[in-house]
Amino acid sequence: MNFIIQGTLKAIKELYNTDISEEAIALQETRKEFEGQITIVTFPLTRISKKTPEQTGNDLGEYLKNTLPEVTGFNVIKGFLNISVSDNFWLHLFTSSILQPTYGQFPKNGQKVMVEYSSPNTNKPLHLGHVRNNLLGYSVAQILDANGYDVIKANLVNDRGIHICKSMLAWQLFGNNETPETNNLKGDHLVGKYYVLFDKEYKKQIEELKEAGQTEEDAKKNAPLIRKAQEMLLLWEAGDAEVISLWKKMNAWVYAGFSSTYKKLGVDFDKFYYESDTYLLGKDIIDEGLEKGVFFSKPDGSVWIDLTADGLDEKLVLRADGTSVYITQDLGTAQLKYDDFKMDQSIYVVGNEQDYHFKVLFLILEKLGKVWAKGLYHLSYGMVDLPSGKMKSREGTVVDADDLVDEMIATARTRTEELGKVEGFSDEEKQSLYEMIGLGALKYFLLKVEPKKRLLFDPNESIDFQGNTGPFIQYTHARICSVLAKGLYENAKKSDYAPALTNVERDLIVLQSKYPEIIEASAQDHSPALIANYIFELAKLYNKFYHEEPILKADDLQIKEFRLALSKATATILKKGMKLLGIEVPDKM
RNA sequence: GUUCCCGUAGUUCAAUGGAUAGAAUUAUGGUUUCCGGUACCAUCGAUAUGAGUUCGAAUCUCGUCGGGAACACCA
DSSP, rough: OHHHHHHHHHHHHHHHHOOOOOSSSSEOOOOEEEESSSEEEEEEHHHHOOSSSSHHHHHHHHHHHHHTEEEEEEEETTTTEEEEEOOHHHHHHIIIIIEEEETOOOOOOOEEEEEEOOOBBBTTTTBHHHHHHHHHHHHHHHHHHHHHHHEEEEEHHHHHHHSHHHHHHHHHHHHTTOOOHHHHHOOOHHHHHHHHHHHHHHHHHHHHHTTTHHHHHHHHHHHHHHHHHHHHHHHHTOOHHHHHHHHHHHHHHHHHHHHHHHHHHHHOOOOOOHHHTTTTTTHHHHHHHHTTTTEOOOOOOOOOOOOOGSSSEEEEEOTTTTTTTTHHHOOOOOOOHHHHHOOOOEEEEEEGGGGGHHHHHHHHHHHHGGGGGGGGGEEEEEEEEEBBOOOOTTTTTOBHHHHHHHHHHHHHHHHHHTTTTTTTHHHHHHHHHHHHHHHHHHHHHSSSTTTTEEOOHHHHTTTOSSSSSHHHHHHHHHHHHHHHTTTTTTGSSOOOOOOOOOOOHHHHHHTTTTHHHHHHHHHHHOHHHHHHHHHHHHHHHHHHHHSSSSSSTTTSHHHHHHHHHHHHEEEEEEHHHEEEEOOOOOOOO
């Protein structure tokens, strides 16, 4: 709506002899109860005009109407100037822009951005929390791509540490050489089973030691199992052949399991980093920091940074014995990633319980004078709650990712079969449809909420296909496809529409014209939710249009072709938008 | 204790500081023609609380109350 802004600037210059910036003009969509499509808020301008909001609105409206051919009328209500734009303008916008194949795809902007997400531990299968992380990361990557960035999807796998040793040890002790093949169990689930078993046996030992008179604290340290796990970690770090080989074997099981879950979820990565490769990094950054005086040593040899001036604490960055802590590795890994790709931005998709960690991490890198530090961003998201309360693996209230996906697909099947609309589908077509619907429901449900907000996942409700859901949008798309097929859209003439627009038609074009702004805003805010809510609005409005205006039975051939084109444009936006959420839409369902 | 995030209809979510706070769901009632009724239309229903800033506050500031999280020589 740039021509309105420019026109208004000119108006203000001529009427009030003042120059103002574009940002000073507040444009918004006209509320549907009023006449017009675009509204200017006049309150901020009254300082310049020295008139009442009403008079200012009238002055501007009159000026715009007289100077801009696209402006056909206006009204001023309580200081809001509502502008009517000609149908010709909207039709032209529709054919020259909205209907074009590249609509909503921005040209390359020459910027490179890394999105790191998923980042699983290799000691247990993925659960609902990871699902939110994966969907969010993947979707944000898609959105950035649509905005013209070069995107690198990265996954930093946490494949070492005491927690990994726990499942290894438990398998060694109790596993009887069980493998995914012998037991027909997905590798990550098998390893997770032993992680749980470790915890169970460990607790038993703690109880025994407590009964023998030890304090809880001592018991936790002295239990033979934890001691053995620690020994194993030392052996791993020393490169012990047997431990390494066990570690490789079990990790391979887990990776096979993860890769099948990723595939099911439809997410992928361009670059994997492994903590087993990176956990020793960061020491040189410590040296650098000491040299620059950003860090300081304590008498025992440990290295710290004082962030109290920034409202944070003193933070340890290297232990007295010279070994790394979590943040040491992260400093090193950040440098490694930058050296590898020289990206302009780097986005970490990590839960909000690590807000403090990332604040510290980024601040340290800035203080070290890393020019790329300003491109770092923590995409923090809220926890996923269940109606029963918080997910706790120990209490068995954790929702497993694979189970969840399977359940969604099964429900999609049941629902679809009940409706009996898949006659004539082959078995493969049916299966692929059920997957599209089940996953669409799940993904849409998790992505329609603003990332930073906590989210309540009700398994029963998520499977509801009514209302603001993925399947509703998928259905709308399928219905449009059906109309287009019947109307032989492909053969229809595709330009020179000149009908007088009905209200819904105009509303539809106006809404469609907002799509690029939404794509931009969702990248800016790192929020797929904006797109989800937008395409839902669009689907709803299309249904209203569909209900009110005949398409195939329109009296006039030109009108019919125009309405088909309008339908086609809607379907395309729905499809593109859903794709940015990682959701496929069927042509038939 | 300190810091951070969040409080909007019964429920789940919206609202670049702008008009009478929108949807979805639930409940109730309705849809001559109809291209796919998983649709459409209508009614009921909310900004936790007290101040402040502003022409104008759900939104910004401060306090109170409520929910969550972080502040480890764990990762």
